[in-house]
Amino acid sequence: MTEAPPPHLPQATQFPQATGPGPGPDTGPDAGPQEGPQEGPQEGPQEGPEPPCPVCGTPNPTDASFCEACGAGLATGTRGAGASPAAYGGVASPATPQTAPAGEESPLDVGWTGAVPSAATISTTGAGPALERCQACGEGHYVDGYCDHCGSPPPDPRHHFAESPAGWVGGVCDIGRRHARNEDAMALSAGQRPGSRAVLVVCDGVSMATDSHIASLAAAQAARTVLDQPLPRGVGTREAWEAAAARALTTAVATANDAVRAAVDDETDNPPSCTIAAAVVEDGAVVSGNVGDSRVYWLPDRADLRPRQLGQDDSYAHEQMLAGVPREAAENGPHAHSITRWLGTDAPDDLAPHLTTLTTEEAVDGWLLVCSDGLWNYCSAADDMRVLVHNMAAEAGPDATPTAVAQALVDFANEQGGRDNITVALARLGGQGSQETTGAEAAPQEGDRIDG
């Protein structure tokens, strides 16, 4: 299923007015189109024959009217609508979109307020296509962006999405329990053959900054695009591949940084920023890099091999630990979550990622985990993380997909309080847990493989 449910949008776009176009993508701070879903398998490299979405760059079938990823109208560049007014027997109205005075607007202030049929007329007319049943109560239907029984909007696809590009790679990005916005982002891709090639990118938008949820997703997708490119083969040695992968990671971070800067047009007092953690797997070789406090863990199955965090946090807590403060105290102390490097307009000059390459001795059976602090806040040490992930995988059973294990880890973090957005991306290397790809739409990436 690649067609995501229509994102929850202000009514203006649900019911375009007869008298003029709905608000454009820039009508509100939350109106950015990048908050669209990233459900379903990724399409792989984005230079394919399909025309890319003008808003988010995702390729779409040539006959598509709206972007499958972000809902943008492909013809006009405006965001897509779930249905036309006629679909609901709606009444055209000259109501003008209402906006609050500048500086006071909330995401919801940008709303269409004209005629909308009531639940009563909808149930009696019976005309038009069937309305989508409410996912919250199961009783009513979404008539004007909200359920006519319980008033719930459709779940915002940005709040929770999963990606399963291949049977051995999957991830879940979740809003958590306490935040109003999911500023985490994730972008994955993988070849069908287990261990062949995978790209895992996780970004964590800095909360309180304007539009961090847009910036983080743009960063993750931009980095994935870079890392999806075939690496130069060089002399064909493992060392040459590792060097090329490291250069690609550095380029990916720089490109992601550009994407964050470009994500928001306006000069804002509080420009968006985010972390990045990325890993590339190719034929059993693993290279990772990170900026900020999103992490890559290598969690080998064999007890005699040491699980470890690849790279290091750019955080005040990490500096404290280097100064001798125990992990427990450092990661729970004041400013523990203050990061010292990040992507964005006000990013530091030095954005060289902390690059790590797994040795061939290390890179045997195990789990490669890329996650945001929404997970590791509850399980920081690599030893603990290995126990947690392996327990979750064991509970899920031998046939469970990495996406299912990632979901279990998200559930775990939510049960611990879900204080932050949670992103968990997993790649299963070798042995138990790896499967042949089942999704027909996962883009095979054999062409990117190099001999190693």
Place this chain on the structure above:
Amino acid sequence: MADFTAEVFQNEFLPDGGTDVHAIVRVTSTGASAATSMGVVDPGSAAEVILIDTSGSMGRRGVMEAGHAAKAALNEIVDGTLFAVVSGNGTAQIVYPYAHQGALAVMSSHTRGEARRAVEGLRAQGGTAMGTWLKLARQIFETVPHVQKRHAILLTDGVNEGETPASLQAAVQSCIGVFQCDARGVGDQWRVDEVRAISSALLGTVGLVPEPEELAAEFEAMMRASMSRGVANAELRVWVPQGAELLFVRQVSPTLEDLTVRRSTVNPLTGAYPTGAWSDESRDYHVAVRLPARTLGQEQLAARVSLALGDQPVCQGLVKAKWSNDDALTTRIDPAVAAYTGQAELAQVIQEGLAAKASGHDEVATAKLGRAVQLAGQTGNDEMTTRLKKVVEIDDADTGTVRLKKSVSKLDEMSLDTASTKTSRVRR
């Protein structure tokens, strides 16, 4: 064809555990008066009844001026409109049309002339039993059930002593939904609460006319306003989600009317509230909904507020709730909600203060009217401050410290009372 739009003013953000959502919904109609602006209406689309007090207390001068007022109103009634003139004292009689013409006449230059001559023959005598006037008006309107827009003007000058309060109340109840009624009291011998009960129940306005000579202008304005209402019998509909409680529905502009108890059920989640006829105008409604609190970050629609003509909704505003842990968002009170909340309290304390003063409870009256002075100052309602100054000496408007004036004109008290439900439009 009239166009309606709805705007919503609210702060949709609720704190963790917050349950109550307040919103002002502004409904605006345009093109509603076009139907009548041509000077002729389709015969049978509207009916007007003028109810004139001819009790003995009106006296020769009063009845003469009432006659002038009736003529002024007749001049405003558009040709083609069905109309009648009723005189009332202890009983009610149709003055025009004449008995053989039926209960209502079609307005034309001929019938207007006949009606003008008929009101010249009015004489003041007898008591006051407004219930009988209203019942006669109802019987007149019920002869034309197909007429959509039915409106009456009622003039009185005295207390309703010719019948029991229960009898008047029953008469008013029987008229609800049959016609709308604007009521005016002339002089200072009538009771504001009594007449307001009539006009409020019948979706009309109440007003004070100090001198009989001012009646003609008032009647002319009232009738002109009625003629401009080209949309009949609109109803406000409020949907709230399953599990929510609708705390109240209140019209807050141009006048205050609590609509909560006027609810009729459309379906289990939707109630309808009559709003009468509309001209080109805006009316503001304050809707308060109590929701079961959801978790932070969740959003819920708290209410759909629509205006319906017949069964057809013509506009809708969405009232939303979104739970947030951002104090900067959740602590902001929407200016429109705040202003109308203040104005509603202002009207209440004025009416309670005047009632306390009338019944000799000076301490209560001082406190209530002091609070009124404070609220009028806070909401910038200068007109109300001016009216309050005629009733109380203001020592400190900020703290609401006032003293009751020793001698107050009855008319000043009554004008404060009648004006208390008029609100000043909140701008955005």
